[in-house]
Amino acid sequence: MLDISTLLNAFPGYIAQGAIWGIMALGLYISYRLLEFSDLTVDGSFATGAAVTVMLIIMGWPAWAAMIVAVLAGMLAGLVTGLLHTALGIAPILAGILTQIALYSVNLHILGNKPNQAVSVDKYDLILSLRTVNEAIVIALIFAAALICAFYWFFGTEAGSAIRATGCNPAMAKAQGINIDFCKVFALAVSNGIVALSGGLLAQYQGFADVAIGRGAIVIGLASIIIGEVIAEALFSKHMSFWLCLSSAVIGGILYYIIMGVVLWLKLPTNDMKLFTAIIVAIFLAVPYLKKNFKTSFLRLKLAEKKKAKEAAKNA
Amino acid sequence: MLDIKGVFKTFNPGSITEKKALQGIDLHLEDGDFVTIIGGNGAGKSTMLNAIAGVWPVDEGSIFIDGKDVTAMPEHKRASLLGRVFQDPMTGTAANMQIEENLALAARRGKKRGLGWEVTKAEREKYHDMLVSLDLGLEDRLSAKVGLLSGGQRQALTLMMATMVKPKLLLLDEHTAALDPKTAAKVLEITDKAISENKLTALMVTHNMNDAIKHGNRLIMMNEGKIVYDVSGEEKKNLTVEDLMKKFSELGGHFSDRALLG
Numbered sequence: 001m002l003d004i005s006t007l008l009n010a011f012p013g014y015i016a017q018g019a020i021w022g023i024m025a026l027g028l029y030i031s032y033r034l035l036e037f038s039d040l041t042v043d044g045s046f047a048t049g050a051a052v053t054v055m056l057i058i059m060g061w062p063a064w065a066a067m068i069v070a071v072l073a074g075m076l077a078g079l080v081t082g083l084l085h086t087a088l089g090i091a092p093i094l095a096g097i098l099t100q101i102a103l104y105s106v107n108l109h110i111l112g113n114k115p116n117q118a119v120s121v122d123k124y125d126l127i128l129s130l131r132t133v134n135e136a137i138v139i140a141l142i143f144a145a146a147l148i149c150a151f152y153w154f155f156g157t158e159a160g161s162a163i164r165a166t167g168c169n170p171a172m173a174k175a176q177g178i179n180i181d182f183c184k185v186f187a188l189a190v191s192n193g194i195v196a197l198s199g200g201l202l203a204q205y206q207g208f209a210d211v212a213i214g215r216g217a218i219v220i221g222l223a224s225i226i227i228g229e230v231i232a233e234a235l236f237s238k239h240m241s242f243w244l245c246l247s248s249a250v251i252g253g254i255l256y257y258i259i260m261g262v263v264l265w266l267k268l269p270t271n272d273m274k275l276f277t278a279i280i281v282a283i284f285l286a287v288p289y290l291k292k293n294f295k296t297s298f299l300r301l302k303l304a305e306k307k308k309a310k311e312a313a314k315n316a
Numbered sequence: 317m318l319d320i321k322g323v324f325k326t327f328n329p330g331s332i333t334e335k336k337a338l339q340g341i342d343l344h345l346e347d348g349d350f351v352t353i354i355g356g357n358g359a360g361k362s363t364m365l366n367a368i369a370g371v372w373p374v375d376e377g378s379i380f381i382d383g384k385d386v387t388a389m390p391e392h393k394r395a396s397l398l399g400r401v402f403q404d405p406m407t408g409t410a411a412n413m414q415i416e417e418n419l420a421l422a423a424r425r426g427k428k429r430g431l432g433w434e435v436t437k438a439e440r441e442k443y444h445d446m447l448v449s450l451d452l453g454l455e456d457r458l459s460a461k462v463g464l465l466s467g468g469q470r471q472a473l474t475l476m477m478a479t480m481v482k483p484k485l486l487l488l489d490e491h492t493a494a495l496d497p498k499t500a501a502k503v504l505e506i507t508d509k510a511i512s513e514n515k516l517t518a519l520m521v522t523h524n525m526n527d528a529i530k531h532g533n534r535l536i537m538m539n540e541g542k543i544v545y546d547v548s549g550e551e552k553k554n555l556t557v558e559d560l561m562k563k564f565s566e567l568g569g570h571f572s573d574r575a576l577l578g
């Protein structure tokens with residue numbers, strides 16, 4: 001039996017988790033959208049953020065201080081990927097995968113060679129927890145809003161504009177005297193710092209860090225960005241301001257979790273969760289492409305031809 | 317202003333695709349020289365400009381700009397000395413960024429990029445006035461994405477970006493080749509104006525011999541990675557396309573058909 005009230009009861013939890021993943025999507029936005037660099041480091045740096053936060057809190061650090069260190073750890077991960085790419089000439093995707101794989105071991109070490117570590121809200125002062133889910137939603141959204149404001153400011157500065165130019169047209173950026181290698185490394189570091197922050201938030205929210213907490217983070221982050229974009233474009237036409245782009249990434253994260261919640265509620269097998277995620281992301285990635293290309297595709301001509309032939313047959 | 321001494325560049329050395337693109341280039345430019353460069357496809361014209369810009373290091377030889385040895389200087393550091401416009405209108409501007417953002421990026425060439433606003437209000441007004449004098453109807457579209465502009469508009473904008481911080485040397489690589497004849501003429505006119513008003517030193521590659529003769533005070537012809545002909549002053553002014561064709565066939569080269577057009 002499908003009972004709508006179970007879905008509704010779970011809703012706040014989905015919104016909270018979605019908002020936390022939305023923060024991750026903001027981090028990914030820097031690499032994926034502004035730098036046009038598909039950075040697979042994030043699966044690892046998300047878990048690094050979670051692991052560092054949880055271990056430091058267990059060691060008696062205040063949660064805020066633990067999260068600052070988590071951000072720095074994430075930035076270090078981004079720095080490594082950036083240097084693998086710029087200094088050693090490794091292709092973006094591979095550079096990210098290498099760091100991600102390396103981080104799996106690093107994260108196990110951080111977690112004291114255990115696959116997971118609990119951090120109970122009863123014992124420690126956490127910034128947010130699923131125990132107080134409404135409060136958790138507010139806190140996650142405050143983080144997201146603060147980051148959106150910071151992005152809006154920074155990417156409107158000379159330095160931020162240099163990073164955007166690097167992503168948009170590296171040849172032009174170099175001709176205008178921009179050190180694109182530095183821009184890439186810097187942006188990847190900041191991006192992964194934010195990803196680690198959201199990892200630290202999720203670990204506190206759920207009360208534990210798991211070495212696999214970041215598995216598939218890249219896909220969830222992409223899903224958030226793209227679902228947000230598709231919907232915002234549908235609502236606000238083509239002209240998207242930077243505010244709207246950023247906010248829609250966070251909203252996309254929330255929507256993604258709600259969609260997943262519905263999938264769970266429909267009692268679709270949870271083993272197939274990743275499959276559904278991949279299908280949903282593939283669909284949302286494909287929609288804008290197909291929409292754009294249909295007008296100029298051979299398929300359209302073929303369909304038109306068929307239609308004509310049918311009509312001719314009817315008239316005959 | 318520019319000194320190139322014994323520059324060699326070979327692409328993919330030792331492989332079957334090995335290409336000796338520059339084979340001993342020596343070139344000296346005086347302050348204010350406006351040199352046009354012609355030569356067949358693959359003669360090494362773009363490669364020479366890329367060597368000056370530092371797209372990659374040269375194999376041998378040295379390059380001085382304004383007395384400064386830039387041979388070991390990476391591309392983004394040399395950029396403060398150079399203005400560049402490329403053949404492909406897409407190359408010189410950032411399509412996803414606004415007109416004013418592109419201009420502001422160029423205004424900071426060679427300067428430190430900090431946490432100040434990328435475009436200030438005063439700049440916005442200045443850009444508006446500059447675009448008015450460009451007369452392409454761009455002055456009221458400062459916040460439009462450059463990707464929406466036509467090829468000619470983009471090249472004119474790139475030219476403005478290349479010259480707004482006065483470069484020691486302006487590098488133009490067939491920057492009108494991708495444009496229709498009318499637009500090409502207009503962009504060339506803007507080029508002439510920018511060079512003479514700012515008293516720039518410039519190298520302009522063109523495949524159009526008439527343009528090569530009409531513009532600038534000196535003309536060089538390249539073939540197989542070498543400078544094979546170099547004229548200036550009265551001699552250059554009196555050149556005809558036939559002279560150039562003859563000169564070229566004497567050297568055993570042949571121009572593609574498009575060089576004959578126009």
Ligand SMILES: Nc1ncnc2c1ncn2[C@@H]1O[C@H](COP(=O)(O)OP(=O)(O)O)[C@@H](O)[C@H]1O
Pocket residue numbers: 327328335336337355356357358359360361362363364
């Ligand atoms: N980056 C590169 N890698 C390999 N070969 C190159 C490269 N750039 C130019 N070449 C080759 O060097 C030769 C000279 O090219 P180029 O300078 O572009 O000629 P053009 O005089 O037509 O501008 C050509 O054979 C070209 O294929």
Ligand SMILES: [Mg+2]
Pocket residue numbers: 361362363489490
């Ligand atoms: Mg060329």
